[in-house]
Amino acid sequence: MxxxxxxxxxxxxxxxxxxxxxxxxxxxxxxxxxxxxxxxxxxxxxxxxxxxxxxxxxxxxxxxxxxxxxxxxxxxxxxxxxxxxxxxxxxxxxxxxxxxxxxxxxxxxxxxxxxxxxxxxxxxxxxxxxxxxxxxSAMTLYRTDLFEAAGLEMPEAPTWEFIEQAAKTISEANDDVYGICLRGKPGWGENMAFLGSMARSYGANYFDAAWQPQFDGEGWKTAVAQYVRMLTEYGPPGAASNGFNENLSLFNQGRCAMWMDATVAASFVTDPDESQVAENVGFAPFPCGIENCPNSGANWxxxxxxxxxxxxxxxxxxxxxxxxxxxxxxxxxxxxxxxxxxxxxxxxxxxxxxxxxxxxxPFAEATLNAIDNADPSIKDDKPYVGLQFAAIPEFQGLGTSVGQQMAAAVSGNMSVEQALSAAQQAATREMTRAGYIK
The missing domain is CATH 3.40.190.10 (Periplasmic binding protein-like II)
Incomplete structure (x- = not known):
């Protein structure tokens, strides 16, 4: 962006x-x-x-x-x-x-x-x-020079397990580089765009087929716990205030080893007039957490x-x-x-x-593949159009409210369990009030 x-x-x-x-x-x-x-x-x-x-x-x-x-x-x-x-x-x-x-x-x-x-x-x-x-859509942007120095090779289909381990390895080897940068700024189109996709990579949705919120499910629990862990241990300070712009600036300054975000970022991080690391950027698909990685459907x-x-x-x-x-x-x-x-x-x-x-x-093929592989249509396990969002009027307010809970978990003001519990309660209340849940 x-x-x-x-x-x-x-x-x-x-x-x-x-x-x-x-x-x-x-x-x-x-x-x-x-x-x-x-x-x-x-x-x-x-x-x-x-x-x-x-x-x-x-x-x-x-x-x-x-x-x-x-x-x-x-x-x-x-x-x-x-x-x-x-x-x-x-x-x-x-x-x-x-x-x-x-x-x-x-x-x-x-x-x-x-x-x-x-x-x-x-x-x-x-x-x-x-x-x-x-x-x-979404992709993984990473520093090829840092990966080479650490003896790491980005897989064709990276998993979150690999990403977390790579963030740890690079953080420990570089005092001036954060292992990973991710959106933390609250908002349905900010941190929830990322987290909605990460949760989908673990097989979770916002709502099940009966419009019941899923924030108390295992997919969301796993995704949010790992998200908070990676940002607090290997991410930049104040990550709960960082959106796309802030992470782009950090990456272009050479401060981020990896960044999972919108494919549109690729043209900016490879522009030598704007990026200090333009010659050392690689691209990979958005990571996944479940089996059948290349088709996890997590890309937005x-x-x-x-x-x-x-x-x-x-x-x-x-x-x-x-x-x-x-x-x-x-x-x-x-x-x-x-x-x-x-x-x-x-x-x-x-x-x-x-x-x-x-x-x-150099990012053209990766961008097109990500867009072509994104399928936001209604499925048996989700009753709404959308990937990183649910295309219903209530989602804008609900997504922003939930995003504030997730940002609070990143900043340490509440635990992951508390954030997800609050999100589940708020979502259930809103979906009941709006008539989705009978």
Whole structure:
């Protein structure tokens, strides 16, 4: 998610006006990650082509963005003409008629070129309701030089048992390097995105087929205990405050031996202008805890995407902008300005068929494999769509509440057992109140 260090929680407002006397101003809510910041820097290309449209950017930290756009769209607040949302919101909000379908993105847009798992995740009843700016799954990023020095070899399909032992070995051999960095910042899209995936790697879900919460099950107990143990023994101090941005900064400074997170991180940690360890980064699948490792289904599926709230009075201009920002031509613009390795990943089939991209991006194959292997559909053992999240309205508040319990366990304010017990009680109470549990 990020090209440079960014101040967490900051709100930035940028105005990119076109020609004098522009008739339409779009207010765009977006997340403070590197790809989105880069897009803001390239918008003169858009305003030169569309001088009648001006762009106001409201740039927010991830948790704050979710709160702001959710409140705005649920109350028909009308603050934003374009919203940056993800695969969690789309099916829920489209079902509530809170989003407009994207049907006029341009004659050369090529909707069918969007990777099938991503297109399906952003569609409802066969209509696209959000266009992906970039998409991701999860992977393991690690320091090849540290592994070599420690006599370790990353398996093709790493297990959590191996990862913990490697973190211990490298931590003991290096005073200035943390064996592992993981998300600890509370939030349904922060620490719970990671923990939801780790628990799935141990065969656990958020809810069973009858919507009973599963935080008291063995999969969650094993995952959270190991998570807390690895962070407290081999991770950085203050890990409960670290989200994607903070861990990216630590990794790029050479402070992390391993980092399990979004595949989009790969382009940032291999950029020599940003990363001190760019020449020594390897990639492996997200670890698993149960047998049949390569198909454990733990890797998540996410796309930061652009959508139009149903209350917008500037639909035509908003769709014109989204068509530009998520087009093939935009990918080529980034390649021209920044190089092919910096192109937003995970959205289009044609990108992964482009030899210029695959030769410049050593992580391309690993990213595509992770996305292709992610299956968020309803299964016999889980009644919800989603991998690292459950696509129900209640999950946003519940996931954040549970995330706070997990962060408290990492910071030592409660035990793993207490955190999971509190999570189970809160989840059972909420799911009963909402009518899922009869």
């Amino acid at each position: 990020f090209r440079r260090a960014l101040a967490t929680g900051a709100i930035s407002l940028f105005a990119f006006a076109g020609a004098a006397g522009a008739q339409t101003t779009l207010t765009i809510a977006t997340v403070n990650n590197g790809d989105m910041i880069r897009m803001q820097g390239l918008t003169q290309d858009f305003t030169d082509k569309h001088p009648d449209i001006a762009l106001n950017w409201v740039t927010l930290e991830e948790n704050v963005l979710r709160q702001r756009v959710t409140t705005d769209i649920a109350t028909s607040g009308g603050q934003f003409d374009v919203m940056t949302i993800g695969t969690y919101e789309v099916p829920i909000w489209a079902g509530n008629d809170w989003l407009l379908p994207l049907e006029n993105l341009g004659d050369d847009y090529d909707v069918d070129d969007i990777l099938p798992p991503i297109r399906e995740a952003l569609s409802s009843d066969g209509k696209l309701f959000a266009a992906p700016f970039y998409a991701e 599926l996410w796309a930061w995407s652009l959508a139009i709230p149903a209350g917008s009075q500037k639909t035509e201009a908003a769709e014109t902008f989204i068509g530009w920002a998520t087009s093939k031509a935009y990918l080529e613009l980034v390649a021209e300005k920044e190089g092919w390795a910096s192109v937003p990943p995970g959205t289009r089939t044609s990108l992964y068929e482009n030899e210029a991209y695959t030769s410049a991006a």
